[in-house]
Amino acid sequence: MAHDESSKSALQPKLVIRNIGLLLSGDLANPILDADTVVALGDRIGAVGKEKDVDTSGATITIDAKGTALAPGLIDSHVHPVCGDWTPRQNQLGWIDSYLHGGVTTMVSAGEVHTPGRPKDIVGLKAMAIFTQRAFHAFRPGGVKIYAGAPVIEHGMVEDDFKELAAAGVTILGEVGLGSVKDGKTAHQMVSWARKYGIQSTIHTGGPSIPGSSLIDKNMVLETDADVIGHVNGGHTALPDDQITALCERSTRALEIVHNGNERAGLLALRTAMELKQLDRVILGTDSPAGSGVQPLGIVRMISLLSSLGGIPAEVAICLATGNTAKMRKLDCGLIAPGREASFVLMDKAQHSAGKNLLDSIQKGDLPGIGMVIIDGAVSAQRSRNTPPATAVPEVVK
Numbered sequence: 001m002a003h004d005e006s007s008k009s010a011l012q013p014k015l016v017i018r019n020i021g022l023l024l025s026g027d028l029a030n031p032i033l034d035a036d037t038v039v040a041l042g043d044r045i046g047a048v049g050k051e052k053d054v055d056t057s058g059a060t061i062t063i064d065a066k067g068t069a070l071a072p073g074l075i076d077s078h079v080h081p082v083c084g085d086w087t088p089r090q091n092q093l094g095w096i097d098s099y100l101h102g103g104v105t106t107m108v109s110a111g112e113v114h115t116p117g118r119p120k121d122i123v124g125l126k127a128m129a130i131f132t133q134r135a136f137h138a139f140r141p142g143g144v145k146i147y148a149g150a151p152v153i154e155h156g157m158v159e160d161d162f163k164e165l166a167a168a169g170v171t172i173l174g175e176v177g178l179g180s181v182k183d184g185k186t187a188h189q190m191v192s193w194a195r196k197y198g199i200q201s202t203i204h205t206g207g208p209s210i211p212g213s214s215l216i217d218k219n220m221v222l223e224t225d226a227d228v229i230g231h232v233n234g235g236h237t238a239l240p241d242d243q244i245t246a247l248c249e250r251s252t253r254a255l256e257i258v259h260n261g262n263e264r265a266g267l268l269a270l271r272t273a274m275e276l277k278q279l280d281r282v283i284l285g286t287d288s289p290a291g292s293g294v295q296p297l298g299i300v301r302m303i304s305l306l307s308s309l310g311g312i313p314a315e316v317a318i319c320l321a322t323g324n325t326a327k328m329r330k331l332d333c334g335l336i337a338p339g340r341e342a343s344f345v346l347m348d349k350a351q352h353s354a355g356k357n358l359l360d361s362i363q364k365g366d367l368p369g370i371g372m373v374i375i376d377g378a379v380s381a382q383r384s385r386n387t388p389p390a391t392a393v394p395e396v397v398k
């Protein structure tokens with residue numbers, strides 16, 4: 001067996017990233033690592049440490065980070081994909097590939113609700129969820145992983161429907177409240193069935209997003225008790241402040257802050273979570289594509305917003321978009337640690353930023369310049385076409 005293992009590892013690509021100037025772990029408990037080298041074997045992180053202490057021999061690809069910062073690939077906890085790399089919401093092509101150039105390596109669907117002619121009968125919505133899960137599992141624009149196939153619950157669903165969806169590979173529900181179920185009692189029942197079979201749930205929070213959707217208030221969110229309080233800062237219309245603080249205080253579920261929400265309410269949710277010493281519940285998404293368009297830089301804009309106006313260190317803000325989201329969404333990316341997914345974003349301060357370095361530039365409200373994105377141990381993008389240009393850019397040397 002030992003022989004089999006070694007011959008298997010000999011076939012795996014070995015990626016060595018050296019000369020990392022700042023290693024951002026994604027872990028809220030320890031956001032900056034004292035290390036300058038990361039080694040990946042295939043699609044997993046093999047070792048993290050000082051170059052002299054890790055085995056860099058036999059690399060199939062070597063990257064000189066040129067002293068730039070390395071963080072886990074960013075996760076967008078709230079997207080609304082439809083099919084392929086197309087969104088009908090603003091009729092744009094290639095939007096997922098554009099988010100890759102904003103450092104996003106993983107996306108989680110909050111429901112494929114923009115699908116033209118979306119079926120609302122139970123057989124139809126189940127079929128669409130299974131189809132979408134399969135399609136995005138097989139189709140990864142630029143390498144980006146999209147966890148999709150997120151059905152929106154409708155009246156008439158029974159426990160067996162959730163059992164059947166789970167058995168078919170569905171792992172997430174679309175936003176509760178975007179379908180016909182608008183009462184907490186029914187929503188709680190269905191979310192509980194989903195949880196029983198390992199399907200995670202998210203609830204829409206706040207005023208209606210577009211004509212035809214409706215208000216979900218604090219009482220409905222608390223009664224439903226979904227795993228993720230989706231856009232706690234509204235999408236875009238936020239709940240009154242006292243309802244937002246009540247959700248932070250009276251629920252233990254994930255608090256999702258989104259780009260396409262109310263920025264002031266987002267800062268309130270962040271501050272409340274900090275006062276409760278529950279920053280580990282805060283996760284980030286864009287809630288896009290949406291009426292406000294697609295935002296390739298939405299997650300780095302959130303990091304910059306929360307750090308510069310919310311008063312949290314930039315390395316902590318990055319944890320919200322990586323390790324926190326991975327933990328709450330049960331993903332094996334989002335942390336720089338052996339065994340985790342080898343997906344990274346390499347950044348430096350943007351050219352001519354007034355910040356002293358990358359972290360200081362983010363704390364001053366600037367966006368980072370992205371120099372490279374790596375997914376599953378392979379280079380997916382080099383200098384970003386969307387961020388301001390990074391001062392230093394990593395180089396593939398072998």
Ligand SMILES: [Zn+2]
Binds near residue numbers: 175204209230235
């Ligand atoms: Zn929503």
